[in-house]
Amino acid sequence: MQTFTTAAELTGLLSAARRRGQRIGFVPTMGALHRGHATLVRRSVEEQDLTVVSIFVNPTQFTEGADLTAYPRTPEADIALLEASGCHFLYMPGVEDVYPAGTAERLTDRLEFGSLTTRMEGIQRPGHFGGVAQVVHRLLEIVDPHVLYLGQKDYQQVAVIRRMIELIGSRVVVSTVPTVREPDGLALSSRNRLLQPEERRAAGAINGQLAAVVAGLQVGWPARELERIATATMHQLPLLNPEYVEVFDGDTLLPYQDGDPVRELVVATAVRVGRVRLIDNRIVPPAQP
Numbered sequence: 192m193q194t195f196t197t198a199a200e201l202t203g204l205l206s207a208a209r210r211r212g213q214r215i216g217f218v219p220t221m222g223a224l225h226r227g228h229a230t231l232v233r234r235s236v237e238e239q240d241l242t243v244v245s246i247f248v249n250p251t252q253f254t255e256g257a258d259l260t261a262y263p264r265t266p267e268a269d270i271a272l273l274e275a276s277g278c279h280f281l282y283m284p285g286v287e288d289v290y291p292a293g294t295a296e297r298l299t300d301r302l303e304f305g306s307l308t309t310r311m312e313g314i315q316r317p318g319h320f321g322g323v324a325q326v327v328h329r330l331l332e333i334v335d336p337h338v339l340y341l342g343q344k345d346y347q348q349v350a351v352i353r354r355m356i357e358l359i360g361s362r363v364v365v366s367t368v369p370t371v372r373e374p375d376g377l378a379l380s381s382r383n384r385l386l387q388p389e390e391r392r393a394a395g396a397i398n399g400q401l402a403a404v405v406a407g408l409q410v411g412w413p414a415r416e417l418e419r420i421a422t423a424t425m426h427q428l429p430l431l432n433p434e435y436v437e438v439f440d441g442d443t444l445l446p447y448q449d450g451d452p453v454r455e456l457v458v459a460t461a462v463r464v465g466r467v468r469l470i471d472n473r474i475v476p477p478a479q480p
């Protein structure tokens with residue numbers, strides 16, 4: 192694996208690879224890598240000729256300064272994990288390399304995301320998706336991959352990035368990878384390592400609540416009622432503070448109205464566990480005929 196800290200070094204090699212007809216897969220990350228990230232990387236390695244991973248803790252997508260400072264950074268372990276996963280190029284830039292003209296200039300602010308950024312994380316973390324669109328736009332400009340690999344764990348983020356790609360007229364294909372979980376169901380997240388042992392145990396209940404909502408939807412229970420029960424149940428469990436549980440249409444991210452035909456039905460939650468904020472979601476499997 193070759194590591195680059197500047198876009199200038201990386202883009203030359205990638206252009207040469209493209210001219211040779213090689214296909215490029217790209218996995219953007221914020222580091223503190225785990226098996227979830229490794230799954231995305233391995234998928235790209237299997238499917239493409241060259242895999243590029245970026246590790247960049249993007250300051251513009253953090254709405255709380257303390258969250259940015261506390262974000263875990265484990266560069267040595269990250270490099271070892273990427274080597275073991277077959278990654279070819281690692282891009283680990285500083286802020287100036289990603290934003291040479293400063294962070295204020297945001298082409299993506301002119302894009303219209305409609306309901307994709309006005310619900311759930313869009314409410315709880317104002318400005319977050321502006322920062323996500325900004326950084327992914329810039330990273331796509333640098334890497335110019337054929338396929339962009341994203342985790343379903345960040346369902347709303349995938350929807351926003353897909354729309355951005357459509358709006359800027361890019362030809363990059365988005366490939367999503369199912370959420371990788373711990374044995375107790377907790378979705379792997381870089382933030383999990385910030386949990387105290389007791390908080391970690393408590394967080395294992397989050398996925399069970401999403402599973403209960405899925406089961407309820409499958410037997411026709413009202414969505415709002417299921418959201419209410421899951422929220423109340425988590426409030427009663429030690430150390431869990433749910434911000435929302437929402438059942439929504441996967442295309443618009445608007446609340447699901449019982450009986451509406453939707454292509455993909457999803458339930459998502461954000462839960463504070465101590466000082467750590469975790470998100471998770473599940474897609475409701477289509478009813479068997």
Ligand code: AMP
Pocket residue numbers: 219220221222226227228230231340341342343344345368369370371372378379380381
């Ligand atoms: P992050 O480093 O948290 O920005 O995540 C980088 C990429 O890894 C994003 O596309 C995430 O959705 C994806 N990812 C994070 N956690 C998981 C997981 N548990 N399973 C699968 N993909 C994940």
